[in-house]
Amino acid sequence: MTKQIHQRTRQDHSREMAEDYVEAIADAIAQYGVCRAVDLVSHFDVTHATVNNTVARLKRDGLAKSEPYGPIELTPAGRRLANKCRDRHQTVQAFLLKLGVSETIAALDAEGMEHHVSKETLTAMGHVLQHGWPKEK
Amino acid sequence: MTKQIHQRTRQDHSREMAEDYVEAIADAIAQYGVCRAVDLVSHFDVTHATVNNTVARLKRDGLAKSEPYGPIELTPAGRRLANKCRDRHQTVQAFLLKLGVSETIAALDAEGMEHHVSKETLTAMGHVLQHGWPKEK
DNA sequence: GTAAAAACTTAGCATGGGCTAACTTCAGAG
């Protein structure tokens, strides 16, 4: 029982980075039209070299594509993942706000929590946002 | 703004493992009287070698101590961290249950989410558990 | 009291995700 949980934990770790990156790439494209490596450098506050490494993994995994010295784009799979992450992120953040958490902290916590929120929990949060809090037992 | 968030994200990653381990060590001690490496092997479903590595880091960081071939113990700092994590874990899990999430999923999500829940969010969750849902504004 | 099994250690390897330093390419100002 616990075994499966921690197996998932480890797999999640490798997916979190990918999720954060496709989200950031999608954001940059939405905001500037294209995503340049330098956008990710400043977004994640890492070096160019690190962005290069990570984007190479995204490309290997079929989530992104780019030509040397060209902008970074998402594959259809990358776009799908980015959309899923954006929705999930927004739901978690809105839920925390509704819970009464401050804007700053809600943004911070949502960033970390979003990767660990299952579909079921997300649905429950979405339901609260649409229909209000559950009735007291 | 986003920079700080992702700096935190990276630091968190290195703390999650430590938190999971001290929690597991404290659990084993509570349950069996002592914690043996083999308990962590089965709890995390990793090899003995991996447990050895990780516990060595915990020792280096002043959270655990052990003699060769002896049981694994927590330092006062380790115990403090374990207690904090246990409380946080329980609050998050209980909160998810109150939200209407199933037992299985609540356990799974709590495991991942707990490391990313700030004090403020935890307080908000605790408040709901004690006093019920916020009033619909 | 010893032999087999279980627990533990150590060495060596891989991958992910970070860095610096040195280099190349590109784009814009003059």
Add this chain to the structure above:
DNA sequence: CTCTGAAGTTAGCCCATGCTAAGTTTTTAC
């Protein structure tokens, strides 16, 4: 057009977290 600074690449390093394989110590069962 050229030259300079920004953007991107490459090589080489480090540490965390996993593994296998091989050896050592401890425990247990006879």
